[in-house]
Amino acid sequence: MKVLVPVKRVLDYNLKVRVKPDGSGVDLSNLKMSINPFCEIAIEEAVRMKEGGGGHAKDSATEVVAVSIGPEQAQETLRNALAIGADRGILVKADGEVEPLAVAKILKGVIEAEKPDLVILGKQAIDDDNNATAQMLAALLDWPQATFASKVVLAGNKATVTREVDGGLQTIDVDLPAIISTDLRLNEPRYASLPNIMKAKKKPIDAKTPADYGVDTAPRLKVTKTAEPGKRQAGIKVKTTAELVGKLKEAGVI
Amino acid sequence: MAVLVVAEHDNASVKDATNKVVTAATAMGADVDVLVAGSNAGGAAAAAAKIDGVRKVLHADGATLAKQMAEPLEALIVPLMSGYDAVLFPASTTGKNAAPRVAAKLDVMQVSGVIGIEGADTFVRPIYAGNAIITVQDSQPKKVLVVQPTAFKAAGNGGSASVEATAAPAGPFKSAFVSEEMAKSDRPELTAAKRIVSGGRALGSSEEFHKVLEPLADKLGAAVGASRAAVDAGYAPNDYQVGQTGKVVAPELYVAIGISGAIQHLAGMKDSKVIVAINKDEDAPIFQVADYGLVADYKTAVPELMDELGKAGV
Numbered sequence: 258m259k260v261l262v263p264v265k266r267v268l269d270y271n272l273k274v275r276v277k278p279d280g281s282g283v284d285l286s287n288l289k290m291s292i293n294p295f296c297e298i299a300i301e302e303a304v305r306m307k308e309g310g311g312g313h314a315k316d317s318a319t320e321v322v323a324v325s326i327g328p329e330q331a332q333e334t335l336r337n338a339l340a341i342g343a344d345r346g347i348l349v350k351a352d353g354e355v356e357p358l359a360v361a362k363i364l365k366g367v368i369e370a371e372k373p374d375l376v377i378l379g380k381q382a383i384d385d386d387n388n389a390t391a392q393m394l395a396a397l398l399d400w401p402q403a404t405f406a407s408k409v410v411l412a413g414n415k416a417t418v419t420r421e422v423d424g425g426l427q428t429i430d431v432d433l434p435a436i437i438s439t440d441l442r443l444n445e446p447r448y449a450s451l452p453n454i455m456k457a458k459k460k461p462i463d464a465k466t467p468a469d470y471g472v473d474t475a476p477r478l479k480v481t482k483t484a485e486p487g488k489r490q491a492g493i494k495v496k497t498t499a500e501l502v503g504k505l506k507e508a509g510v511i
Numbered sequence: 512m513a514v515l516v517v518a519e520h521d522n523a524s525v526k527d528a529t530n531k532v533v534t535a536a537t538a539m540g541a542d543v544d545v546l547v548a549g550s551n552a553g554g555a556a557a558a559a560a561k562i563d564g565v566r567k568v569l570h571a572d573g574a575t576l577a578k579q580m581a582e583p584l585e586a587l588i589v590p591l592m593s594g595y596d597a598v599l600f601p602a603s604t605t606g607k608n609a610a611p612r613v614a615a616k617l618d619v620m621q622v623s624g625v626i627g628i629e630g631a632d633t634f635v636r637p638i639y640a641g642n643a644i645i646t647v648q649d650s651q652p653k654k655v656l657v658v659q660p661t662a663f664k665a666a667g668n669g670g671s672a673s674v675e676a677t678a679a680p681a682g683p684f685k686s687a688f689v690s691e692e693m694a695k696s697d698r699p700e701l702t703a704a705k706r707i708v709s710g711g712r713a714l715g716s717s718e719e720f721h722k723v724l725e726p727l728a729d730k731l732g733a734a735v736g737a738s739r740a741a742v743d744a745g746y747a748p749n750d751y752q753v754g755q756t757g758k759v760v761a762p763e764l765y766v767a768i769g770i771s772g773a774i775q776h777l778a779g780m781k782d783s784k785v786i787v788a789i790n791k792d793e794d795a796p797i798f799q800v801a802d803y804g805l806v807a808d809y810k811t812a813v814p815e816l817m818d819e820l821g822k823a824g825v
């Protein structure tokens with residue numbers, strides 16, 4: 258079984274973004290970029306399907322292909338995925354913003370060329386927080402989807418997936434080929450070892466463009482303003498629980 | 512202009528999120544219809560018909576819709592969109608699961624996490640865990656929005672719209688429901704609760720988490736939430752997680768106990784009206800958003816707080 262994993266390059270999750278003073282966008286210059294944490298979980302799951310582990314039999318996956326859509330530097334994100342254990346990468350070079358709909362259309366093209374049996378994505382990218390790409394891709398392909406996965410069990414032509422939903426957990430079966438999106442509890446990604454980081458440098462990365470898949474990446478939505486969020490008034494420290502209860506009474510919340 | 516709101520419901524009744532999304536739809540200056548897609552969902556359809564400002568309720572009922580899975584919802588909603596300019600989903604796991612499928616089928620880029628409606632085509636949403644707020648102009652002929660219910664007031668229940676039946680999709684579909692484990696609790700639902708007591712890694716174990724937080728939550732009539740660290744460590748179930756990648760909440764009172772206040776956590780609760788933080792580290796970032804901060808060990812502070820609440824007649 259071949260598994261495809263789209264990975265996105267995003268601002269490192271430890272960093273706080275700054276809004277440009279003129280409101281034209283956010284300032285990402287000189288900030289550390291990393292692989293989106295949910296995509297890292299997706300790669301880890303695919304690699305476990307190959308190596309055995311996480312409940313998967315060894316060789317459940319025979320090949321793991323990572324794909325990223327982004328600027329030249331998204332190469333680093335792919336190398337990151339290759340260091341975790343993906344076999345090869347595809348970089349679809351696109352500068353500027355690419356909305357999930359266009360990302361999904363490009364991925365559809367990649368999938369038609371690569372013919373994977375399973376595609377694992379992150380449930381959301383921590384920059385734009387759209388939580389959309391996986392579902393859009395599933396619709397474009399007319400494939401079933403299992404989003405927000407916390408457990409994946411492969412069995413023949415099906416995957417049984419436990420999903421994190423409001424109120425608890427839901428388990429569904431999807432026929433393969435299928436789209437899965439990862440939630441936080443699916444696995445804990447490994448730290449890539451130095452030898453694997455070195456090995457990753459030699460793994461192949463194909464270069465493509467959106468035009469290769471006939472996709473127009475012009476954004477559909479226009480961002481007219483980017484603003485700082487409203488700031489909360491600084492509060493006070495109370496010394497005792499009695500004082501706290503007094504304040505809460507005054508505020509009318511108890 | 513006409514807008515379709517996809518109801519959040521449990522077949523018997525509609526969730527408060529539906530009333531809130533109706534308010535968002537009304538702000539677009541449109542005629543608002545509500546879709547109730549479910550199985551034996553007559554009760555929910557009747558409840559939706561009472562929401563103020565609703566023109567009519569579309570009620571699709573059938574076995575394929577019992578679990579409101581993404582594929583049947585797509586099959587149901589896409590054809591209905593010939594009669595609507597926009598469709599609004601609540602940002603629940605059901606809404607987030609289905610909306611992008613509908614959008615992609617309509618060849619539309621959806622706007623996710625909408626917290627403000629500035630007109631029929633101008634929407635406000637947070638990016639980067641709420642550290643930037645963007646205004647988006649959407650001039651696509653059809654629009655698909657996922658609305659953050661906590662950002663809108665709930666429409667009242669004084670209406671009397673008509674209910675019209677519409678056919679449920681037949682299938683077959685390539686995904687099938689197997690089972691579910693839903694938490695049973697008499698406490699209010701996290702996203703609709705007026706008060707929330709939330710615990711972090713400091714609680715140290717599942718027993719401690721429940722032993723410390725539940726009596727306080729019961730006293731306050733509050734829902735219980737958690738940080739990601741507490742959920743990852745197994746102290747609390749996954750659907751307790753508040754934050755950028757969990758639930759977004761905005762209660763009148765949010766009490767954070769042993770939570771440091773990472774940006775991902777703040778993204779889910781900083782619109783609460785009053786925030787209380789109990790943390791033994793006076794430099795914890797949670798104090799930067801707390802209205803009332805108590806630097807203390809929760810082990811002594813929570814029992815004391817219970818006593819003081821008792822004395823105050825709560």
Ligand SMILES: Cc1cc2nc3c(=O)[nH]c(=O)nc-3n(C[C@H](O)[C@H](O)[C@H](O)COP(=O)(O)OP(=O)(O)OC[C@H]3O[C@@H](n4cnc5c(N)ncnc54)[C@H](O)[C@@H]3O)c2cc1C
Nearest residue numbers: 263264325326354355378379381382385386387388389390
């Ligand atoms: C309103 C709006 C404003 C925007 N503004 C900006 C801006 O100011 N600056 C800017 O640079 N961009 C901007 N973008 C686009 C941005 O570049 C994102 O690439 C795009 O929106 C994807 O959304 P997401 O990452 O939130 O997708 P999600 O649906 O949250 O991503 C889920 C998963 O899809 C996969 N995926 C998503 N994108 C890629 C990718 N490129 N390559 C491989 N896999 C991927 C990953 O597996 C990821 O975990 C904007 C987009 C929108 C809709």
Ligand SMILES: Cc1cc2nc3c(=O)[nH]c(=O)nc-3n(C[C@H](O)[C@H](O)[C@H](O)COP(=O)(O)OP(=O)(O)OC[C@H]3O[C@@H](n4cnc5c(N)ncnc54)[C@H](O)[C@@H]3O)c2cc1C
Nearest residue numbers: 711712713738739740754755756757769770771776791809
């Ligand atoms: C992709 C991604 C998504 C994420 N999404 C979320 C999310 O949605 N929600 C979320 O919450 N987090 C999220 N996180 C995690 C986030 O970055 C933090 O790691 C997490 O919120 C920390 O949880 P915590 O505050 O409970 O733990 P800690 O940061 O360890 O804080 C524990 C606090 O308890 C205090 N403490 C210890 N003992 C006591 C005591 N006896 N009495 C009182 N106080 C005490 C300490 O001083 C400390 O401040 C995400 C991270 C990533 C990478």
